[in-house]
Amino acid sequence: MSNSSLAKRIIPCLDVKNGRTVKGVQFESLIDAGDPVALAAYYAAVGADELVFLDISATLENRKTLLDLVQNVAKEVHIPFTVGGGISSERDVYSLLRAGADKVSINSSAIKDPSLIERLALNFGAQCIVLAIDAMPEINGKWMVYSRGGTTKTGLGLYEWAEKAQTLGAGEILFTAMSKDGTKSGYATEALFQLHNHLQIPVIASGGAGSKEDFLEVFTKGQADAALAASLFHFGILSIPELKSYLMENKIQIRC
Amino acid sequence: MIMSEEKMDHQIPNIVIIDYGAGNVFSVRNALQSFGVDAIVSDDPDVIQGADKVIFPGVGAAGKAMNQLRGKGLNEIIPRLTQPVLGICLGMQLLMEFSGEDNTECLGVIPGEVKKISGWQGLRVPHMGWNRVKYSREHPLFSGMSEHEWMYFVHSYYVSQHPFAIGVTDYHESFTSVIEMNNFIGVQFHPEKSAESGIRLIQNFIKLY
Numbered sequence: 001m002s003n004s005s006l007a008k009r010i011i012p013c014l015d016v017k018n019g020r021t022v023k024g025v026q027f028e029s030l031i032d033a034g035d036p037v038a039l040a041a042y043y044a045a046v047g048a049d050e051l052v053f054l055d056i057s058a059t060l061e062n063r064k065t066l067l068d069l070v071q072n073v074a075k076e077v078h079i080p081f082t083v084g085g086g087i088s089s090e091r092d093v094y095s096l097l098r099a100g101a102d103k104v105s106i107n108s109s110a111i112k113d114p115s116l117i118e119r120l121a122l123n124f125g126a127q128c129i130v131l132a133i134d135a136m137p138e139i140n141g142k143w144m145v146y147s148r149g150g151t152t153k154t155g156l157g158l159y160e161w162a163e164k165a166q167t168l169g170a171g172e173i174l175f176t177a178m179s180k181d182g183t184k185s186g187y188a189t190e191a192l193f194q195l196h197n198h199l200q201i202p203v204i205a206s207g208g209a210g211s212k213e214d215f216l217e218v219f220t221k222g223q224a225d226a227a228l229a230a231s232l233f234h235f236g237i238l239s240i241p242e243l244k245s246y247l248m249e250n251k252i253q254i255r256c
Numbered sequence: 257m258i259m260s261e262e263k264m265d266h267q268i269p270n271i272v273i274i275d276y277g278a279g280n281v282f283s284v285r286n287a288l289q290s291f292g293v294d295a296i297v298s299d300d301p302d303v304i305q306g307a308d309k310v311i312f313p314g315v316g317a318a319g320k321a322m323n324q325l326r327g328k329g330l331n332e333i334i335p336r337l338t339q340p341v342l343g344i345c346l347g348m349q350l351l352m353e354f355s356g357e358d359n360t361e362c363l364g365v366i367p368g369e370v371k372k373i374s375g376w377q378g379l380r381v382p383h384m385g386w387n388r389v390k391y392s393r394e395h396p397l398f399s400g401m402s403e404h405e406w407m408y409f410v411h412s413y414y415v416s417q418h419p420f421a422i423g424v425t426d427y428h429e430s431f432t433s434v435i436e437m438n439n440f441i442g443v444q445f446h447p448e449k450s451a452e453s454g455i456r457l458i459q460n461f462i463k464l465y
Contacts, residue, residue, distance in 0.1 A: 004428070006383065006385050007386040074283060078287055078448065202380045
């Protein structure tokens with residue numbers, strides 16, 4: 001094995017709607033959690049390794065608001081950040097990257113037209129194309145992919161879709177376990193471990209973070225490369241410095 | 257916000273960021289602005305040649321980037337620059353002679369080639385995230401930094417151990433993460449995205465010579 005000193009990443013996720021941060025529990029009941037630029041600067045200052053912004057309104061009228069937000073974040077914050085929500089074309093990606101985003105995450109539009117992944121990777125480089133996957137296990141235990149904010153069944157299996165996206169040129173997979181989202185009951189570590197084994201590109205775990213032990217488990221059992229959480233950080237239930245020192249004590253490679 | 261107490265108080269240096277369609281041009285400019293330096297973003301050979309310091313950023317694929325440089329005639333200009341030049345990520349790789357990415361002939365400023373990271377034993381490709389840079393000798397570029405500084409990397413191609421390496425990072429092997437030859441410096445990571453450590457490095461580059 002290599003002696004890689006690559007650190008596991010801790011990523012706060014900011015769901016934004018009309019320029020404000022919100023966090024839903026299982027994609028519903030939105031709660032206001034503050035100003036995204038101030039939150040982003042705060043998270044960068046306390047040691048967040050990366051940030052994700054998801055525009056959950058993602059309507060045409062909101063694109064300008066989102067671009068302004070991206071520009072303001074890029075000015076204030078000097079760590080990488082990803083923007084997602086409603087991205088469906090080269091033009092969307094171009095304007096977001098130009099405004100200062102480092103990566104974009106795509107979801108439903110890639111399910112509708114998988115060649116989008118290939119075109120975006122070719123034009124902008126695989127490193128900035130994050131494929132977001134929302135999935136949930138069926139009664140038989142098979143993880144299936146949903147689109148359109150978790151509302152529509154796609155018939156795609158999680159691992160098959162992730163592998164296909166990797167082949168098409170995605171640089172990273174952001175996997176949200178819908179059944180875990182907002183529950184604070186721990187990440188879907190078994191599915192994450194399977195994803196890790198199916199893929200060569202990095203995997204970001206999302207959905208279910210409730211305690212620092214959950215992060216330890218997602219990095220050990222789940223073999224995730226990065227772990228994302230929202231309300232846990234936004235509402236001060238767990239601070240990033242506290243989480244990072246706990247992970248370091250437990251021999252996880254962390255940037256300090 | 258970062259290091260505001262250390263604003264550049266002496267003469268304002270003329271910093272030019274080469275604009276050839278690379279995605280991170282504005283991130284680099286934002287990073288410079290955080291310590292009060294307004295850089296010029298330009299693809300004009302005269303502006304680039306007239307700069308005190310040149311930053312050569314890069315994101316994306318080598319083949320496409322070289323085509324864009326050739327389209328603007330910058331493939332002729334960059335190797336002849338005599339002021340300090342900082343190549344970032346793909347910008348560093350393009351300073352080499354050849355890249356295995358799209359079998360691309362690069363600028364040939366620094367001897368050596370760029371190879372693909374081959375994923376093995378569960379190693380992720382791209383090499384993405386924060387990793388440590390160990391600098392192999394004292395250099396003003398690393399002034400004020402710890403011996404193992406965390407920097408943000410995103411790349412699938414790399415330069416292996418090199419006689420001109422001044423910083424190395426461990427991944428699949430110990431590879432070249434900072435290289436220097438004459439007035440050219442290349443960094444494989446993204447200092448503009450590496451929080452305080454990266455801003456410090458850029459600031460050190462601006463103060464060089």
